Amino acid sequence: MARPKHKLSSAELKAKAPGKYSDGGGLWFHKRHDGGAQWFLRYTLFGRRHEMGLGSFPAVSLKAARQEAEKWQAVVRDGKDAIKERERQGREAERNLNILADIAKDAFESRKAELKGDGKAGRWFSPLELHVLPKLGKMPVSQIDQRDIRDTLAPIWHTKADTARKAMNRLSICMRHAAALGLDVDLQATEKAKALLGKQRHKATNIPAMPWQDVPAFYQSLDGGTTAELALRLLILTAVRSYPLRHLHLDQIDGDIWTIPAEAMKGRKGATSDFRVPFVARSPKSDC
Known part of the structure; x- marks a missing residue:
């Protein structure tokens, strides 16, 4: 017989005496002696019992706690450890925060003092903004490899050689900036990409001067x-x-x-x- 769910009500939670109270479905409410309270999920996986914190009360309401409990119970039903899965998702979310667009902006900000007019003319950032970030900007910098860079710059590698060279240079600076921030990046990715792209055919020519x-x-x-x-x-x-x-x-x-x-x-x-x-x-x- 299925165990009853939703045993608790929002109105009674604040008045509960210190102790642990089951709401059903593995969701528990723990009222501490100091007056604080928190939610936790109790589940069993591979014969072992686990308790997973779901947040404090009243910051996390009864309704929100029930939703979280159901979410992680579904993970357990798939044979996964809810605590480890939440940690994995947290690491993934943290990696996603370090996307190339954010790293590039941070690298630009740190170099403004070295640029003429604090880089307001946009010449330092524009090769990235126009030719790299539209394709790679939302990608975690730790996942960018030489193939991604090659595919991004291949359309302009020979036709706009000078612009492509500048974009590659700026991207290399961004990768080094990411490494300095402690991120796991491939510092050789841009050099490997150059090897994949090959020698540029286009030769830069000066704009002819007007005869005096x-x-x-x-x-x-x-x-x-x-x-x-x-x-x-x-x-x-x-x-x-x-x-x-x-x-x-x-x-x-x-x-x-x-x-x-x-x-x-x-x-x-x-x-x-x-x-x-x-x-x-x-x-x-x-x-x-």
Whole structure:
């Protein structure tokens, strides 16, 4: 004959005297002498009795405790140890928290200080964001191997070689970051992936420069007054790089001197001195 279930009621639980009370179906309520109480599941597997904690009362209600008890009794009926199965699921859930997307963001945050403008331009993170995370972002970093990386970067390995190289480099940094966090990762996965992908066929070519003889005519053609045209004129006159020009602020200009902050200059990482660009009056009759 089946043992009765649902012996307890919510109304009587708080008034119970210290002791252990069965609700049926293996669910027990334990009222302690200090006034606290908790739920536990009692089950027998392979001839051995086990007790599995299900949480404290009233944080876990009677209804919730019954649901948990039924859930884990179903596991026992399948011949599994409920306590060990819960531990296994906990480890699995913990591994899933360390997905590549989270590791990549954490690695980026830790390196911001090394990047120009704290990486706000997005160039460090964009190869990952565009070409790696859409496919591998939700995958636990400990499970990523060379085949996953190969399949992810194969579509751009030869056609967008420089981007693929940067993505591979960033991914390698993320794997090392994960290892530093104590996660079990394959630090050789990216090198193995390179071996699987083979040597890149694409060769990077520089964008051809405009012959200096053509610059005056090009300068004169920039007469529309748009921001882009005015910026190009200033670029031609000062020969600065595009980054400081795109991030120019009026407070950087004092009279005929433009002071570019040290951190905005390429190749001056860690420099403390600014870079000054003098503005020279242009002759009205000159071409530039």
